[in-house]
Amino acid sequence: MAIALTLAGTTDSGRFLFELSKTALFVLWLSLLGCAVMCLLRSRLEGTGKTRAFVLSFAILLAMCLLLAEIAYQLTRIFAESVIIHDSHSGFLFRTFMVSAIVIALGMRYLYVASEWRRSIVLEAQARISALQALIRPHFLFNSMNTIASLTRTDPRQAEEAVEDLSDLLRANLNTAKSRTSLKQELETAAIYQRIEKLRLGDRLRVKWDVGDLPMRALIPSLTIQPLLENAIYHGIELLPDGGEVTVTGRREDKDLVIAMSNPVATGTERSKRGNKMAMSNIRQRFELAYGGRGAVDVDDGTDRFTVTLRFPLEKDEV
């Protein structure tokens, strides 16, 4: 940077090295001090939010450059002949101001892009792991196998259907390469899941689907509705002696689709809450990756019902 500045500023090639050393010294001062100040203020700036942190650090750095330029100017005036700085006082300050403003802006832009890029890599990795975690719970798999083992004697036909359903479900789960799937597909997967659980839980499991108004071609991150249903059953229905009704409602709101899943909960089941939080953060992560700030996963943890509401934008061509 010092070299660039010197090259741009000097016409006399004989004075190049002399000018370079001067400029380099000045630039070094500025950058070192800038880094030091930013490091010191870091923890405070982090708490203020992205935009404010940017504006603040930009202002602070710029003020610091100006201050240093002034000090440098005064020092050279006092201790050395004024040859070191050729400019007039205001000219020197102005030049320093403009050059540092541009450099700081470029630098911050670079750092911002780099950090966003890093963040997106982390997010993506997390989403991949989440997708893996969203794979069917072992609890479900073993219980289903047990059910099928039982049905092979009592009702071979139903056992056959259960095996087919379970295979379809596993296939949908293995298909994690596709990060999005159509709403129709996703609802179908959830329905298959419901059929298998119904065999096990009988009349205790009741699900009311009210999703007829949703555009079935709309895309949704794959494996969101089925895991929600799984949660509703695992943490809700299974812990109620008489079971209960899970309700799934979907509607359009302007340009958004809103899908809500609600299940009754047993009172005083602290133990179940932990696992539920994990599953929720999993879906949240994948929503953030898919929609950024435009999607939302809201949880209403009431005393007798637990409700999750998914909100995500509808793309134009999906209507």
Add this chain to the structure above:
Amino acid sequence: MKILIVDDEQPARDRLRQLIDDFDKYEVVAEAANGEQAVRLAAETKPDIVLLDIRMPGLDGIQAAQHLNRLDPAPAIVFATAYDEYAIDAFEARAIGYVLKPVRRERLASALEQAARLAAGTLAEVAAASHMEPRRQHLCSMSHGQLKLIPLQDVNYCQADQKYVCVHHAGGRDLIDDSLKSLEEEFADAFVRIHRSAVVAVASIERLEKTPDGKHRVILRDGSQQPENELIISRRHLADVRRRLKGG
């Protein structure tokens, strides 16, 4: 040998019954769909072995086992679970019988063969190790062959009456087999001893009142069953009761 099957899922019960029917020496005497039914049926049918699912609504397997353990004679218990690594680790460590779902015939045979009564205290250890509620959540009353589970939060106080202990709770009064001393120990953070013959649930105490003759007595939140001259706090327990009421 008589077996009681306990599982909240019909197909799971069917499966166990199918397998047991294949064995000659065992006979299924009853099936229960939840923990409460299990304890009641066990008291009635006196099975030798209870096959007990762990994850059940209401009274779960571990809790039910704690009540089963108090029956006389106490049945041997074999747990059944689909997947619960913590519980399985705990069973392994303490040589408690269990089978994994889907249940394998040979595994079930050997688990039934080795089924043994659980030593007292073992279950509490298992519960703690598998992050389950280590304490009973109900008191269990047996009267005229009828079993009744009284939720702990409904209990106001327990009073010793010669041989028996009488539980006064939101739903009335019942006799239980536990001694005051064991109740006081098991539910140390919920109950407080006020007298040689009474423990009171701290949560149901409204305030303390001074009687005309200079003694102190407990006033319950649920005033309806407040006896006239009962729940007198003996001198040696007064300081302790006051400390507990302050949340100490």
